[in-house]
Amino acid sequence: MAIPNIRIPTRQLFIDGDWREPVKKNRLPIINPATEETIGDIPAATAEDVDIAVKAARRALRRDDWGSTTGAQRAKYLRAIAAKVQERRPELATLETIDNGKPWFEAASDIDDVVACFEYYADLAEALDSKKKTEVKLHLDSFKSHVLREPLGVVGLITPWNYPLLMTTWKVAPALAAGCAAVLKPSELASITSLELGEICREVGLPPGALNILTGLGHEAGSPLVSHPDVDKIAFTGSGPTGVKIMTAAAQLVKPVTLELGGKSPIVVFDDVHDLDIAAEWTLFGCFWTNGQICSATSRLILQDTIAPKFLDRLLEWTKNIKISDPLEEDCKLGPVISRGQYEKVLKFISTAKSEGATILYGGDRPQHLKKGYYVQPTIITDVDKSMEIWKEEVFGPVLCVKTFKTEEEAIELANDTKYGLASAIMSKDLERCERFTKAFQSGIVWINCSQPCFWQPPWGGKKRSGFGRELGEWSLENYLNIKQVTQYATPDEPWAFYKSPSKL
Ligand SMILES: NC(=O)c1ccc[n+]([C@@H]2O[C@H](COP(=O)([O-])OP(=O)(O)OC[C@H]3O[C@@H](n4cnc5c(N)ncnc54)[C@H](O)[C@@H]3O)[C@@H](O)[C@H]2O)c1
Ligand SMILES: NCCCC=O
Numbered sequence: 001m002a003i004p005n006i007r008i009p010t011r012q013l014f015i016d017g018d019w020r021e022p023v024k025k026n027r028l029p030i031i032n033p034a035t036e037e038t039i040g041d042i043p044a045a046t047a048e049d050v051d052i053a054v055k056a057a058r059r060a061l062r063r064d065d066w067g068s069t070t071g072a073q074r075a076k077y078l079r080a081i082a083a084k085v086q087e088r089r090p091e092l093a094t095l096e097t098i099d100n101g102k103p104w105f106e107a108a109s110d111i112d113d114v115v116a117c118f119e120y121y122a123d124l125a126e127a128l129d130s131k132k133k134t135e136v137k138l139h140l141d142s143f144k145s146h147v148l149r150e151p152l153g154v155v156g157l158i159t160p161w162n163y164p165l166l167m168t169t170w171k172v173a174p175a176l177a178a179g180c181a182a183v184l185k186p187s188e189l190a191s192i193t194s195l196e197l198g199e200i201c202r203e204v205g206l207p208p209g210a211l212n213i214l215t216g217l218g219h220e221a222g223s224p225l226v227s228h229p230d231v232d233k234i235a236f237t238g239s240g241p242t243g244v245k246i247m248t249a250a251a252q253l254v255k256p257v258t259l260e261l262g263g264k265s266p267i268v269v270f271d272d273v274h275d276l277d278i279a280a281e282w283t284l285f286g287c288f289w290t291n292g293q294i295c296s297a298t299s300r301l302i303l304q305d306t307i308a309p310k311f312l313d314r315l316l317e318w319t320k321n322i323k324i325s326d327p328l329e330e331d332c333k334l335g336p337v338i339s340r341g342q343y344e345k346v347l348k349f350i351s352t353a354k355s356e357g358a359t360i361l362y363g364g365d366r367p368q369h370l371k372k373g374y375y376v377q378p379t380i381i382t383d384v385d386k387s388m389e390i391w392k393e394e395v396f397g398p399v400l401c402v403k404t405f406k407t408e409e410e411a412i413e414l415a416n417d418t419k420y421g422l423a424s425a426i427m428s429k430d431l432e433r434c435e436r437f438t439k440a441f442q443s444g445i446v447w448i449n450c451s452q453p454c455f456w457q458p459p460w461g462g463k464k465r466s467g468f469g470r471e472l473g474e475w476s477l478e479n480y481l482n483i484k485q486v487t488q489y490a491t492p493d494e495p496w497a498f499y500k501s502p503s504k505l
């Protein structure tokens with residue numbers, strides 16, 4: 001399908017409130033994963049640009065127009081950004097679809113979440129004003145103590161491509177709400193809408209330097225941001241291997257990091273589910289939504305053996321119904337994966353599973369009706385063994401693997417049999433059992449009788465190798481605040497009397 005008449009803006013780096021050509025003048029192609037065509041380009045920042053952007057951010061913090069703002073003043077900027085994003089919703093959704101490959105309706109609903117998220121953090125910014133200074137009760141009358149919540153400083157925000165503007169927003173909105181100045185480095189594979197956020201910030205008059213946006217490669221733009229001595233914190237969402245590099249580099253400067261990494265999350269389906277079809281749909285949505293590229297995808301189905309044949313049959317029927325097409329087509333439910341590299345990686349996971357003895361129950365290849373684009377069929381793999389790569393490693397594509405269980409104990413053991421700990425899901429009518437599983441799951445997120453719904457009010461994040469720190473909700477705001485203790489001697493006329501006073505010698 002032809003791209004609708006939409007102009008892909010040619011942008012520069014967004015630094016100090018304006019567009020600025022990268023020092024080395026390099027650019028990177030924008031590729032539409034549905035057509036494999038190059039449809040534009042983005043600027044490629046390097047260490048020189050990072051330094052300019054960090055200095056601009058530091059200046060913003062020193063200037064009154066950003067550094068001395070109240071939460072209520074910052075809330076006005078956040079609401080203005082939300083309103084502009086809302087105004088441009090159809091265009092931003094289309095840009096995101098042709099950059100990332102997700103179905104248009106999913107992209108549009110992500111843009112709705114972006115708007116809601118900016119509005120939500122506007123409310124939290126306002127609420128921060130009354131919590132900025134809080135008294136701490138002491139056991140002595142001779143001292144008084146209080147705590148100040150201050151912006152942490154200049155923060156580096158590094159984001160992935162699977163929810164381009166939404167992952168950007170999860171970091172930018174709380175960072176600005178807290179009063180930090182930020183340097184954002186979105187993924188080189190889907191940066192268009194994050195650059196458009198720069199234009200929106202310019203239009204609403206966000207003070208220069210409060211948000212700087214540097215597109216570019218991880219090792220050229222992301223790495224110098226992490227190692228920059230004047231960046232106070234790094235918030236990162238992306239893959240485990242990159243997370244390890246970031247934590248290692250940040251450790252050299254004792255720089256705090258929050259890491260939102262990958263996962264291999266389980267969905268446990270019991271034979272007492274409310275309805276087999278409802279459970280089947282959630283199981284597929286949990287793994288194939290966003291073309292299977294969700295960090296929290298419940299990509300390991302742990303299925304009670306008593307319903308296995310019946311349930312797999314239902315899964316197949318539902319899977320056959322999934323419309324795979326250009327993501328701009330109406331009713332598309334599965335588009336291409338993000339890039340050629342990802343496409344090859346996903347197919348390799350499938351062929352390794354086959355060679356290790358698993359059965360490809362459905363899919364496993366590119367859909368025959370689509371000759372171009374990085375499309376992979378929704379794939380269901382059975383006869384999976386715990387030693388297999390497909391059981392252990394994150395695919396980040398539409399691939400579901402299945403194992404059966406007999407007892408609750410076995411189900412829990414299988415669910416937690418992973419180095420990751422982002423999310424877990426359980427499908428059962430028995431709410432006491434759901435409670436037991438909620439307690440036993442080793443993860444930061446639990447879904448009961450569903451998988452993937454994601455709201456901006458509760459916390460988001462994982463344990464084990466899925467990372468640490470929490471985004472969203474009030475927890476995210478805390479990531480961008482410095483908690484400062486202020487203790488005052490309340491009886492300054494009284495001597496402290498620790499040393500012998502020379503006047504009394
Ligand atoms: N836990 C979550 O909330 C969450 C959300 C979305 C994606 N993810 C994870 O993200 C991964 C997919 O995203 P991806 O492929 O974009 O990940 P990635 O690690 O390849 O890239 C993420 C970002 O890091 C940058 N980067 C790469 N190398 C860098 C370096 N050495 N120093 C600094 N920055 C560097 C990239 O340019 C990009 O902006 C998956 O593993 C997925 O599970 C996690
Ligand atoms: N629904 C948002 C999930 C973010 C992680 O990939």
Ligand code: NA
Pocket residue numbers: 030031032033098099100189190
């Ligand atoms: Na792209």
